[in-house]
Amino acid sequence: MQTAIAVFLLLLGAAILVAGYRAYRQMMQRAGEFSESTPRIDVAEIEGTGDVGPDGLVYLFAHEFVQPKSAGPMTLDRDKAYAPMTQDELDPEDWAVQLLYVAVTDLHDAAAVECRIVERQATFMPPFPHKRWELEVIQRTPFEASPVMSALEVAFELMRSRKQQRVAQGKEEPGELWCPLDEIIERALKAMRQEIGFWERSGVYGDLRNYVASALIAQGYVIQPDRETWLDRARSRRPRPNVPAIEKVKPDAEELAKRLARFKATHGSPFARGEAEPAEGQQQLVREADPSLATRESEFEEMPFDDCLRISIYETLVSLKQLEPSSGSGV
Numbered sequence: 391m392q393t394a395i396a397v398f399l400l401l402l403g404a405a406i407l408v409a410g411y412r413a414y415r416q417m418m419q420r421a422g423e424f425s426e427s428t429p430r431i432d433v434a435e436i437e438g439t440g441d442v443g444p445d446g447l448v449y450l451f452a453h454e455f456v457q458p459k460s461a462g463p464m465t466l467d468r469d470k471a472y473a474p475m476t477q478d479e480l481d482p483e484d485w486a487v488q489l490l491y492v493a494v495t496d497l498h499d500a501a502a503v504e505c506r507i508v509e510r511q512a513t514f515m516p517p518f519p520h521k522r523w524e525l526e527v528i529q530r531t532p533f534e535a536s537p538v539m540s541a542l543e544v545a546f547e548l549m550r551s552r553k554q555q556r557v558a559q560g561k562e563e564p565g566e567l568w569c570p571l572d573e574i575i576e577r578a579l580k581a582m583r584q585e586i587g588f589w590e591r592s593g594v595y596g597d598l599r600n601y602v603a604s605a606l607i608a609q610g611y612v613i614q615p616d617r618e619t620w621l622d623r624a625r626s627r628r629p630r631p632n633v634p635a636i637e638k639v640k641p642d643a644e645e646l647a648k649r650l651a652r653f654k655a656t657h658g659s660p661f662a663r664g665e666a667e668p669a670e671g672q673q674q675l676v677r678e679a680d681p682s683l684a685t686r687e688s689e690f691e692e693m694p695f696d697d698c699l700r701i702s703i704y705e706t707l708v709s710l711k712q713l714e715p716s717s718g719s720g721v
Contacts, residue, residue: 438611438635443536444492444646448485449602450474450611450636451643455488457481457677469593474612474631482595483707484677489598490575490703492646493538494527495653495696502531506568507690507698517675517708518684518701523693525571525702537605538578538598545569545577571699572706579710594710603629611635654678658696676704 448455453473459481471482497503510524533543549569556562579594582601590600606612606629613630660666661680668674674681679697686693 438609438632438638440609442606442609442611442639442642443534443539444496445489445536445538445602446606446611447639447643447646448488448492449599449606450631450639452480452485452488453478454643454647455492457484469595471595471599472628474629475633475636482599483704483711486595486598486707487676487700487703489538489602490707491700492650493536493542494571494699494703495650497533497539497542498695499649499653500531500534502529502533504528504530505571505695505699507693507695509690515709516712518705521684521701521705522687523690523698525698526568527571527574528566528568537582537602541578541581541601542574544581545574548577548581549574571702572709575703575706576710593714594707611639654696657694659683659694662694662696662700676700679704 442450452471453476456471456473457480459471459479469482471480471485472478473480494503498505505525505527507523508526509522512520512522514520529543529546533539546567546569550567553562553567557564579597583591583597586597586600586604590604591597592600603612607614611632613632615629654662658678659680661674662678664678666680668681672681675684676697677700679700680694683693683697683701
C-alpha cells in the first residue's frame with residue numbers, strides 16, 4: 391500500500407511539472423510574439439523638448455559630474471548606476487548627492503532660498519554621530535521648474551501647511567519657516583516616490599535618479615526601456631539615451647560645470663577647491679568637503695557653506711539608506 395501511494399505521488403508530481411513547463415513555454419512564446427509585433431521606438435525620430443535643469447544635466451552627463459564606482463563592497467543590483475552616455479558604472483551614492491547638490495546651489499545662486507547653520511544636539515547616529523550643527527533653509531521665491539527643485543518646493547509647501555496648522559492650534563508661534571535641510575530632503579523624496587511607478591522603485595539613491603529620468607523621458611532626452619511584456623517589466627532594463635538630443639544641451643552642461651566651480655571657489659574650503667588633502671589617519675567620507683567640519687563644536691558661522699551643504703546632503707541620504715532593507719534586487 392505504501393509503495394502504491396509513493397508511486398502515485400511520484401506520477402502526480404511528474405504530471406504537475408510537465409503541465410507547468412508546457413504552460414511556461416506557451417506564455418513565453420506569446421510574450422515573444424507580442425513583443426515582436428510591437429514597433430520599437432526609433433531614437434532618431436525623437437527630438438528633445440524644453441529646457442533641461444541642473445539636475446537633468448547631471449543625469450545626462452553623469453560621467454562628467456559623478457565619481458566612478460570604486461573597488462569595494464559589491465553593490466546590490468538595484469543600487470547599480472550607469473552613465474547614460476558611456477554606460478560606465480558610477481557611484482550611486484555620489485550620484486544622488488550630486489543631484490541634490492546642484493539643485494540647492496542653483497536655488498541659492500538665484501536667491502530662491504537662504505541657508506544658515508545652527509547648533510543642534512549630537513544624534514550619536516552614523517555617519518556623523520558627534521556632529522553638533524545642522525543646515526537650515528528658508529524659501530524666499532518660487533522655484534524654477536526641474537524635477538528635484540519641484541519636489542523640494544512641494545516639501546516646503548508641506549512644511550508651511552504643517553506650521554500653519556500648529557500655529558492655529560496654539561502649539562507654535564507664528565514667524566518665518568526655517569526648515570532643517572534633512573527634513574526637506576526626506577519630504578521631497580516622499581513626494582518623488584508617489585510619482586514613481588512600482589517598476590522604477592530601487593531605493594533612495596535609485597529613486598532620485600529614476601525620478602529625474604522620468605522627466606527626461608517625457609521630454610524626449612531619454613527613451614523609456616521596452617516593457618511591453620511582463621517579462622520585460624521583471625528584468626532590469628536601463629533607459630536609452632537620445633544622443634542627438636543630448637548633444638544639443640552639452641553647452642549647458644559645460645556652463646553648469648563652470649558655475650559649480652565658481653560656487654566652490656566662493657563658498658568652499660580648500661578641500662572643495664581641490665587644494666587640500668585629508669591628514670594622515672583622517673577619514674574623508676564626503677568628497678570635496680573638509681572632514682574636520684563633522685566634529686566642529688563651535689564657530690559654526692565661520693564654516694564654508696559649500697562643504698556644509700555636501701556634508702548635510704550626504705548625512706541625510708546615508709541615514710535614509712540605512713532604514714531600507716539590505717537585500718533584494720530592483721531596477
